Amino acid sequence: MSGTTLTAPRVLLSATGLVKEYDGTPVLSGLDLDLRAGELVSVLGANGSGKSTALRCVVGLVPPTRGRVEVAGSQVEPGRPVPQVAMVFQKIHVVARRSVLDNVCAGAVARMPYTRSLSTWLFPREVREEAMACLDRVGLAERPHERAGRLSGGQQQRVAIARALCQRAQVLLADEPVSALDPAAADQVMALLRSLADDGMAVAAVLHQPALARRYSDRIVGLLRGRVVFTASPTALAQAEVDRLYEPDQRAEEAS
Ligand SMILES: Nc1ncnc2c1ncn2[C@@H]1O[C@H](COP(=O)(O)OP(=O)(O)OP(=O)(O)O)[C@@H](O)[C@H]1O
Numbered sequence: 001m002s003g004t005t006l007t008a009p010r011v012l013l014s015a016t017g018l019v020k021e022y023d024g025t026p027v028l029s030g031l032d033l034d035l036r037a038g039e040l041v042s043v044l045g046a047n048g049s050g051k052s053t054a055l056r057c058v059v060g061l062v063p064p065t066r067g068r069v070e071v072a073g074s075q076v077e078p079g080r081p082v083p084q085v086a087m088v089f090q091k092i093h094v095v096a097r098r099s100v101l102d103n104v105c106a107g108a109v110a111r112m113p114y115t116r117s118l119s120t121w122l123f124p125r126e127v128r129e130e131a132m133a134c135l136d137r138v139g140l141a142e143r144p145h146e147r148a149g150r151l152s153g154g155q156q157q158r159v160a161i162a163r164a165l166c167q168r169a170q171v172l173l174a175d176e177p178v179s180a181l182d183p184a185a186a187d188q189v190m191a192l193l194r195s196l197a198d199d200g201m202a203v204a205a206v207l208h209q210p211a212l213a214r215r216y217s218d219r220i221v222g223l224l225r226g227r228v229v230f231t232a233s234p235t236a237l238a239q240a241e242v243d244r245l246y247e248p249d250q251r252a253e254e255a256s
Helices: 051-059 100-111 114-118 125-137 153-166 183-198 210-216 239-245 248-255
Strands: 011-022 025-036 040-045 066-071 085-089 171-175 202-206 219-224 227-232
Touching (some): 011 051, 025 066, 025 227, 040 051, 040 183, 040 210, 040 239, 051 066, 051 171, 100 125, 100 153, 125 153, 153 183, 183 202, 210 219, 219 239, 227 239
Parallel strands (some): 040 202, 040 219, 085 171, 171 202
Antiparallel strands (some): 011 066
16 A cells, blocks of 8 residues: 555536426436536537536526535525636627627626726736736637637637636536537637646536547536436447437437
8 A cells, every 4th residue: 555545536516406397397307417626527418408408507597496506515506606617608608899808807707896897898907917817728818909709719719718717617617619610629629628627627518529528528428308317438438328319219209
């Protein structure tokens, strides 16, 4: 025995028994999901299987009908966003007319004094410096004063990720972050998410590209009709399990 104690990575986010119903129709049917520091988890599933709803319930954008979410060990109020968790989307949410730097600074608004946050044209120097460091982290330190709308889709997605870093989020949820990107830009964004996990964040990405999930993830979670039907490492995951998520029979059942 070397005396070295190996400890399991810390669970940063834990969702337990999440149920979401719309007009009595279940979209999530008791979903459990843990995200640990230092891991990238991909979520696969057919259209309508509940992937976006799961992330939205977890980040607090929509309240679950039932279930609980804990962030860093503390239960969060249902439907209330918490600063430790950030989300990026397929439709990239940047303010096109504002500078790249202003977009990233916006991540800090929640922790700024109310009066300062009203005049977001004038972010304090320390916030701008932190935002520059976040831009550097995503490889965009060269263009802080460019209008965000002039950047490519892949670059805009990296600006959105830099904003999450400026929010000091420990958990990053990415809903189809590369679906609108060409293969090269998609690889770049996935490599960035991978490196953020390697730095200690917990990252979950909803993907429609099983090959990308296999290449970049520590774990792949499969969703079918609002339930987790597998969670496995890319090497342990059989292709048949992945294919089953997209079988017409399974999805027909989903519609019934
Ligand atoms: N606000 C809402 N009101 C009613 N039904 C909703 C609402 N949001 C989502 N749904 C339904 O919940 C189901 C799951 O939707 P969700 O967007 O979570 O699926 P998804 O797996 O992310 O699909 P996709 O891959 O197409 O994005 C769908 O049947 C959808 O119509």
